[in-house]
Amino acid sequence: MQSGSPKSTIKIVASRHLEQVLAHAENQLAATGARRPTEVLPLYKKFLKVEEHRLRLKHQAGHGGREICAHRADLVDVLLRYVFGAASTATRPEEASGAPLALIALGGYGRGELNPFSDIDVMLLHRQGAKKISPHLEEMVEQVLYLLWDSGFKVGHSTRSIKEAITQANRDMLTKTAMLESRFLAGDAELAREFREQFRSKCVEGHEREYVEMRMQDQVVRHKKFGDSVYLQEPHVKSGCGGLRDYQNLLWMTYF
Incomplete structure (x- = not known):
């Protein structure tokens, strides 16, 4: 009997590991x-x-690096969903319905690739104004971040409204690149969907030439710094x- 393709085999192994x-x-x-x-x-x-x-x-048993990276991303996904759920329950749940919050993975973690000792890049997305978020949301954010820090993770994080996220993405290429690979983890799925739609319409569409030129310039600068020959x-x-x-x-340029 002919065995399945390597890709399908990897998916089966990944699903078993996640289970x-x-x-x-x-x-x-x-x-x-309900404890924090x-x-x-x-x-x-x-x-x-x-x-x-x-x-x-x-x-050590011979599983490949990409497989291990994907498994580690799955592990952190599970951890963060439990942390987010517990924090939501523990921090005045009666306020949660009026203060939606979404936990979004960014960058390599958003892509589903997480090496040991890699930063965990996340964005906590809300609908409130820029000046000050509610005490409920502030405590939620603290619970998620403090647990990651206390567990030994290096965390890259931001807390933004959709408007703030869009503005920052169009201001900074690295931020836009990280958001290209954003992935919803927990919280308000509708808020996350709205962010993805606005990100595509306001940060991707109409910005194709600008982004590709910046990425090519980044490549030139990197090659000058780290070596511009494959024969080093x-x-x-x-x-x-x-x-x-x-x-x-x-890969990033194909998004455009």
Whole structure:
């Protein structure tokens, strides 16, 4: 009997791994009740320690780097969804309906690729004005971020309204690139969908030439700094000529 394609096999393995992580989370994290995540930090740390040890064993057993990166992104997804849900329940839930908040993954994490020791880039999206968010949302944000910091993660984060996110994306190419690969994690799905629609209409459409030119200029600068030849004896595999960033550059430009 002919076996399935490598891609389908990877998907099956990934789904089995995610099922195991979800079962472990249900067993260990679901019982925290209405307590704030920071109040039961040891439970989250223990959950992470066990799951990251499993990933190391998988890697040592010969599983590929891309597979491990995808599994690690799945692990952090599960963790953040539990943290977000617990924080939402614990911080005056009666206010939540009037103050929607969405947790969005950005950059490489949004793409579903998370190396060990990589930053976790997230955006907390809200509908409120720029001057000051409500105490409920502020406490929600603190609960999510403090648990990540206390668990040893390096976190790149922002808290923005849709308008602020769009403005910043059109002001800064790196921010726009990170948002290209945004992915909804938890919270208000309608708010996240609205952001994606506005991002495409206001940051992508009509900005094609501008973005491609900036990405090509970035490539020139990188090659001057890290080597502009594929024949270097010690090439910079991420930022040098023909490296990972060149490949990602092509992917980012295809969004436009």
